[in-house]
Amino acid sequence: MHDPRVLLDPATDAVRKLARRGYDLDLDALEKLFSRRTATVSATDDARAESNRAAKEVGAAAKRGEDVTAARERARELKARIGELEEQQRALAAELDEFLIGIPNLPSDELPDGSTDDDARLVDTWGEPPAFDFEPADHVDLGERMGILDLARGTKLSGPRFAVLRGAGARLERGLAQYLLETHTERHGYTEFSVPAIVNRPTMTGTGQLPKFEADLFRTGVADRELFLIPTAEVPITNLHAGETLRAEDLPFAYTGHTQCFRSEAGSYGKDTRGLIRQHQFAKVELVRFCLPEQAAEELEVLRGHAETVLRELELAYRVVTLAAGDTGFSARYTYDLEVWLPGQGRYREISSVSDFGTFQARRAGIRTKAKDGTKGFANTLNGSGLPIGRTLVAILEQHQRADGSVRVPEALVPYVRFERINPDGTTS
The missing domain is CATH 3.30.930.10 (Bira Bifunctional Protein; Domain 2)
Incomplete structure (x- = not known):
């Protein structure tokens, strides 16, 4: 399976190389799918970081004897959001893997052209x-x-x-x-x-x-x-x-x-x-x-x-x-x-x-x-x-x-x- 970053790197020239073996690589589709997965991974990491901060704030407020009802509700919302994002991340990762797994290897430029x-x-x-x-x-x-x-x-x-x-x-x-x-x-x-x-x-x-x-x-x-x-x-x-x-x-x-x-x-x-x-x-x-x-x-x-x-x-x-x-x-x-x-x-x-x-x-x-x-x-x-x-x-x-x-x-x-x-x-x- 290919590293999508390598295929997307213009220096790889993946579209031309794969075309030599008769494979039409949809680079735009790959880029959109990879970007969506990357954005979801980033959003999940941000939500986890915010959840950790919220948990600390709840603990600190509870020690001070303050009302933590709203803070706990916010923490529950963040936990649910993380679950949603993780599910999206798994789905996008599976979709990306399915896309990549059907792409053949890049042929060496030393090979002659042709298919017979x-x-x-x-x-x-x-x-x-x-x-x-x-x-x-x-x-x-x-x-x-x-x-x-x-x-x-x-x-x-x-x-x-x-x-x-x-x-x-x-x-x-x-x-x-x-x-x-x-x-x-x-x-x-x-x-x-x-x-x-x-x-x-x-x-x-x-x-x-x-x-x-x-x-x-x-x-x-x-x-x-x-x-x-x-x-x-x-x-x-x-x-x-x-x-x-x-x-x-x-x-x-x-x-x-x-x-x-x-x-x-x-x-x-x-x-x-x-x-x-x-x-x-x-x-x-x-x-x-x-x-x-x-x-x-x-x-x-x-x-x-x-x-x-x-x-x-x-x-x-x-x-x-x-x-x-x-x-x-x-x-x-x-x-x-x-x-x-x-x-x-x-x-x-x-x-x-x-x-x-x-x-x-x-x-x-x-x-x-x-x-x-x-x-x-x-x-x-x-x-x-x-x-x-x-x-x-x-x-x-x-x-x-x-x-x-x-x-x-x-x-x-x-x-x-x-x-x-x-x-x-x-x-x-």
């Missing part, structure tokens, strides 16, 4: 997309032919956009998760967390999923408790420090976790309906970092490097792009997309988003910092997929397929799955 994939700026590429002397199959044909992917039974169990992995497919999924976790914890210094996959509304609000993206979430509950299935481990991991003050000298923090993720994909029907690209349930290893704002630029590059490391070790050709301002997520101020080459589609597809949120999420979640000299502020949060298991599995199957219908397992993954090849019949060797 075509407007993204190419940053780097790694590896050559594999050249085949045969017609490459997509992961669905490969997986079903080998018997390691069963979409029909996934649909039978839960409906469209669910899948069942079998045999080598399930082992590949499990091995990928273990490889990613060990890489990020043992080599990149992340602390691993096991977190709930169901969280409450304040937790979803803290990272920016609510209220804007409620239609994209699976909502559930226990008794009278409202709960949501997480769309990414970013939500519970970031909110581990909600409402806390972090010691500035301890930062940065680097956290990771492997969770199941759930997305309704509202409005996406007709898109990526084939296979594992866009599922309602999928596994992911997430990377989250907390730092001071002045550390954010360096931390973003560190985070990006960690996501790229595993793509390189899995021998997957990919590219890095900077998203356009209008295509950047609600909470992000700057985002890199890592896009892996999918031979079955003949194009690059996003496999990881690495984002800097500035202090946007920390303000919403109340994650503060305090330095040794007493300086206070809000933490800077960042996160990236490191990686989504399903899309990584797709890339491995498609990029490492062979003419005989088999798939070679990247060398880095062999110790975790204990086979080097998935044969055309789904057996391993």
Whole structure:
């Protein structure tokens, strides 16, 4: 959530910045609402001060033996007035919060203009997309032919956009998760967390999923408790420090976790309906970092490097792009997309988003910092997929397929799955 004073400061240039991402900020409405709340806060403080003076006057008059009837009536009137003003203050604060909570983060001026994939700026590429002397199959044909992917039974169990992995497919999924976790914890210094996959509304609000993206979430509950299935481990991991003050000298923090993720994909029907690209349930290893704002630029590059490391070790050709301002997520101020080459589609597809949120999420979640000299502020949060298991599995199957219908397992993954090849019949060797 934004500080309204920052948005109203002409130096922030909030209207122009938000317009780059397609958001029309009504600055006049914000200024009027903020002024009304400020005036009510001031009036409440004045009434409290007058009430305190009146109480002292009643006490002093009573000691002198004077008639205090009128003074007591005045004190009662002031007390009632304070109650009215406090109620107005709460109502205006709630109205201001509701206004602010729907405003997305201010995009960095370094982002390119635009709002589509075509407007993204190419940053780097790694590896050559594999050249085949045969017609490459997509992961669905490969997986079903080998018997390691069963979409029909996934649909039978839960409906469209669910899948069942079998045999080598399930082992590949499990091995990928273990490889990613060990890489990020043992080599990149992340602390691993096991977190709930169901969280409450304040937790979803803290990272920016609510209220804007409620239609994209699976909502559930226990008794009278409202709960949501997480769309990414970013939500519970970031909110581990909600409402806390972090010691500035301890930062940065680097956290990771492997969770199941759930997305309704509202409005996406007709898109990526084939296979594992866009599922309602999928596994992911997430990377989250907390730092001071002045550390954010360096931390973003560190985070990006960690996501790229595993793509390189899995021998997957990919590219890095900077998203356009209008295509950047609600909470992000700057985002890199890592896009892996999918031979079955003949194009690059996003496999990881690495984002800097500035202090946007920390303000919403109340994650503060305090330095040794007493300086206070809000933490800077960042996160990236490191990686989504399903899309990584797709890339491995498609990029490492062979003419005989088999798939070679990247060398880095062999110790975790204990086979080097998935044969055309789904057996391993």
